[in-house]
Amino acid sequence: MNKLNTVSEIFLDHTLIIERGDGIIEVITSDDFMYERKHIMEIHNALLGLTAGKKRPLMMIGGKKTQISDDAMTFMASEESAETSTAEAFVIQSFFQRILANFYLKVKKPKVPTRFFSNQKKAETWLLMQTAA
Numbered sequence: 001m002n003k004l005n006t007v008s009e010i011f012l013d014h015t016l017i018i019e020r021g022d023g024i025i026e027v028i029t030s031d032d033f034m035y036e037r038k039h040i041m042e043i044h045n046a047l048l049g050l051t052a053g054k055k056r057p058l059m060m061i062g063g064k065k066t067q068i069s070d071d072a073m074t075f076m077a078s079e080e081s082a083e084t085s086t087a088e089a090f091v092i093q094s095f096f097q098r099i100l101a102n103f104y105l106k107v108k109k110p111k112v113p114t115r116f117f118s119n120q121k122k123a124e125t126w127l128l129m130q131t132a133a
Contacts, residue, residue, distance in 0.1 A: 010046045014039055017046055024127055025056050031063035037071045047084040057127040058085040062092045077108035087113040087130035089123035
């Protein structure tokens, strides 16, 4: 991403959140990190502050060997979590993350349109199509 398109950034101990000029919010996760519910809540609260409560398309970019707990996934799929996003695209990097993605979609059933990608450009294109619809 071109840094000239960055509107603002929030640095958490485990995550970088970037508000982009095209309206997408990028959430870049740490490598080799296990996200628990408390970490997802920190991200959620930062998003609420950044967007002033306005829903935006989110692109989550998973770090290498990043994992997420079942409890954290449950929150991510909840109505409360959905108050920050219009659609969510996840960019994943491993087979294990793909297994978690399928579990998330089929069992947790997120409340907003959600897709998983191995390519960031395709994720961006899908998110922009969701906002145009």
